[in-house]
Amino acid sequence: MVLIAVVGGTGLAGRAVVHHTVSAGHQVRSLSRHLPAMEQQIGGAEYVQADLRAGTGVTTAFAGVEVLIDTLNASSGASLRALPVTSGAVLNAAAQAEVRRCVLLTIVNAGECAMGYYQAQAARARSYEKSKLTTTVVAATQFHNLVAGIFAGGAKIGVIPAFMGVSVQPISTADVAAVLVAEALRGGRESEYVLAGGPAVHSMQELALMWKQATGSKALISPMPLPGSFDAFLRAGKN
Numbered sequence: 438m439v440l441i442a443v444v445g446g447t448g449l450a451g452r453a454v455v456h457h458t459v460s461a462g463h464q465v466r467s468l469s470r471h472l473p474a475m476e477q478q479i480g481g482a483e484y485v486q487a488d489l490r491a492g493t494g495v496t497t498a499f500a501g502v503e504v505l506i507d508t509l510n511a512s513s514g515a516s517l518r519a520l521p522v523t524s525g526a527v528l529n530a531a532a533q534a535e536v537r538r539c540v541l542l543t544i545v546n547a548g549e550c551a552m553g554y555y556q557a558q559a560a561r562a563r564s565y566e567k568s569k570l571t572t573t574v575v576a577a578t579q580f581h582n583l584v585a586g587i588f589a590g591g592a593k594i595g596v597i598p599a600f601m602g603v604s605v606q607p608i609s610t611a612d613v614a615a616v617l618v619a620e621a622l623r624g625g626r627e628s629e630y631v632l633a634g635g636p637a638v639h640s641m642q643e644l645a646l647m648w649k650q651a652t653g654s655k656a657l658i659s660p661m662p663l664p665g666s667f668d669a670f671l672r673a674g675k676n
């Protein structure tokens with residue numbers, strides 16, 4: 438049995454990875470700053486507290502780890518600014534523990550979006566690509582949860598926002614997890630770059646309609662522009 442560490446194993450993507458890994462019969466250790474309550478833990482997984490940014494608990498958390506999947510995330514502020522450095526710390530810890538492959542989850546074409554969040558994601562992907570360790574960078578399209586979250590957020594005030602000229606190829610976190618685990622278990626010493634996209638491209642209008650029908654929401658679908666650099670990225674179909 439291979440011991441797989443999932444850095445950020447309590448997050449949205451990380452939890453799907455932990456679930457997939459347990460189902461596939463591997464040994465899995467989730468690393469995060471906070472431990473989930475017992476009822477939120479996935480049976481068969483080990484949960485270990487470690488802060489990759491602060492460097493606490495890291496040596497113990499990495500002991501015996503054979504392969505690593507990094508689904509760590511930071512959305513804003515100092516944590517986001519530190520994200521590329523934190524990724525460097527993950528790679529250093531992996532080198533110390535002689536991990537044989539490190540797999541990073543990032544966002545497709547992140548380097549082509551001017552937003553700080555995307556630039557941080559691109560920077561951490563570069564650190565994996567440049568690492569002397571054997572790595573796989575998995576660049577995924579937007580998760581279903583992200584799109585559904587945008588619609589649900591708007592629906593609270595009666596409007597389902599359908600960004601004009603924007604299409605998405607959303608993917609389930611379960612499908613992303615399957616790709617990440619397959620990459621973690623890939624043999625060989627070659628570093629890899631893999632794209633993971635959902636089964637179909639849909640306009641925001643189409644997705645809004647599907648979401649409204651599926652949830653029974655009474656909110657109105659409202660076509661609207663999305664201001665700023667994210668709009669340019671999306672309208673160019675880079676996502």
Ligand SMILES: NC(=O)c1ccc[n+]([C@@H]2O[C@H](COP(=O)([O-])OP(=O)(O)OC[C@H]3O[C@@H](n4cnc5c(N)ncnc54)[C@H](OP(=O)(O)O)[C@@H]3O)[C@@H](O)[C@H]2O)c1
Binds near residue numbers: 470487511579
């Ligand atoms: N959302 C999308 O549509 C999308 C699409 C493609 C790719 N992605 C990628 O998916 C990745 C994961 O996103 P997500 O939404 O699953 O993230 P998330 O739900 O915010 O989870 C982040 C995880 O990282 C842990 N974490 C944060 N800082 C840490 C630290 N210093 N040390 C140890 N653990 C730490 C968190 O636990 P604690 O807070 O307890 O530490 C949590 O387990 C992102 O980086 C992004 O590149 C997202």
